Amino acid sequence: MRDCVGIDVAELGGEGGTRPTRALVLHPDIRGAGRARDAADALAEAMALARALPGLELTGGDVVRLPRAHPGQLFGSGKIEELKARVEAEEIELVLIDGPVTPVQQRNLERALGVKLLDRTGLILEIFADRAQTREGVLQVELAALSYQRTRLVRAWTHLERQRGGLGFVGGPGETQIEADRRAIDEQMVRLRRQLEKVVRTRELHRAARRRVPFPVVALVGYTNAGKSTLFNRLTGAEVLAKDMLFATLDPTMRAVDLPGAGRVILSDTVGFISDLPTQLVAAFRATLEEVLEADVIVHVRDISHPESEAQAADVLAILTDLGVRDTVPVFELWNKCDLLSPEERAAVEARAARDPRVLTGSSLTGEGLAALYTAIGAQLDGARHRTVLTLAHDEGRARAWLHQQGVVEAEAAGEEGVTLTVHWTARQEARFEGMREA
Structure with a gap:
């Protein structure tokens, strides 16, 4: 290992x-x-x-x-x-x-x-x-591990007490070696960050390519072992590792898939969250989890059979907030693993879920209840898009290029005052566009 x-x-x-x-x-x-x-x-x-x-x-x-x-x-x-x-x-x-x-x-x-x-x-x-399997995942883990190791050199160099020497006023036993080791770690962290920047730029190119495809992104998030990968496999026919094991999935996986009632979407499976996630990993994996920030819809998969389901859900929401996921991104909750509940427990869970249209119940393993999830996602995506007629000045070529990159332009006509475009987009895309024009 x-x-x-x-x-x-x-x-x-x-x-x-x-x-x-x-x-x-x-x-x-x-x-x-x-x-x-x-x-x-x-x-x-x-x-x-x-x-x-x-x-x-x-x-x-x-x-x-x-x-x-x-x-x-x-x-x-x-x-x-x-x-x-x-x-x-x-x-x-x-x-x-x-x-x-x-x-x-x-x-x-x-x-x-x-x-x-x-x-x-x-x-x-x-x-x-x-x-970790992908190049980015391996680099992020190594960076997080070095950050963790740097604070713990006090135990790694206890054998250096025999190197006391000198007159005893230069900081104590082993200090010189500890400082040298810290410098080595710092230099390695700088090298890893440079490598990560290259990988991130490549991933951004892939993301830009996806933006040119007019398909919405649906991100699966949830506590580790909640059943996200099982749901992802059922929807895509992929073979992502799905085991009754914490952190069975680490590297993000994305697939284009036709959801019944929702049409073609890009589905993203992400690393499972956990309480007290090491701060080093929150920082190191932020770039990977930024895929969630690109989502048009987030599906929060919860293991409703787990005794700590409420606490787990709170941990997931706290990390989403920390990542910067805004309230404008619609979030559905799939109360998963209902097949593990007793009939009485399931009836109670379904009664609770019925009070909130954003909550659905089912099982990613058996497929129960997933049709309602597909319908809810489809309704959200259809309702989320609207048409707008824009007139851009001739010198707003960057804004026009961005709209075409997003794949939202339905019609375009040039005139004396500029270019008139009919766009079919989401409120989130509209907000990003306005922010870009104001920048």
Whole structure:
């Protein structure tokens, strides 16, 4: 497995990586931390994350209730002794902490327990490193991993204490090596950003080509493992990886497809969202998720059978807001996996959904309820387009070219005062056009 944050799971598993790495998952439940999610559900999600990383064998998972986080070790000394005994008894090689762990806490815990440790951010980065397939995805993961590593050099260079030397007034043991390593990381990050800029320019050319095709974009978004890829495969006949696994899909996939009742659209499958997404990844994957900003319609796929469905939906909406998705973009919710509900639960869910025309119920696996989704998308797209007659001055060639690039021009006639065009467009395209003319 490619080394992402400094831990090679295959190496931990023994010589040649022939056996899986034995791992323990811990969810710190800190009193007054302000998290609304249930600790048991949070632990279950953390264990599902761990299972998504190849080469791990989970020995178990525990919720550790804490009155407060110990600044130096996260856990108290009594809990650490208990964990050390368990690590030795169960031959645990890796401890996964479902939450943030500071570099100092990580160093001290690894010393005390005698095993490697990953926090939630490190685990998600490892999963992304294992799954990314496209050139852009790989570069983004490497950039995010370097940003994460840069803050944790304190633990990577503890062996440099033997290099003390000098008179002791030059900053402390190992400082020179740490600074040199930080410079190396900074230089590598600059190189990666330059490579990413080239990839992004290429992707922008592809996006511009799509804009010239007069097909609306429908983006599928949702919490990881909500069923987006299963829905995408059902609609397109594609073979995007769709498993009961967190982050089964990382790289965005787009296909042109004829939706019954909606006509031809470009359908986009995106990376699944998750609570406490590492800030490094939010920044690194912003360019990829910008495909959502281009959408004419967003379908928010929710796993309505999940006990944390409401909290998951809130996380998705928060990330969409962070990405800059405006209220003008229509969003439908597909309450997915209704086939997993009992008859009583399903009746209650359908009664709730009936109160909101933007909410539909069904199953991307069985196809139940999807006809209503197609109809709703088609009605939205038909209703979203309107005709406008514009007169552009002869020197507004850039604006005229943009309209043709968008594929919205139905008729055009040249006159003395300029060029008169009849355009058939969405309100969003009209707003972008007006913004461009004013710039």
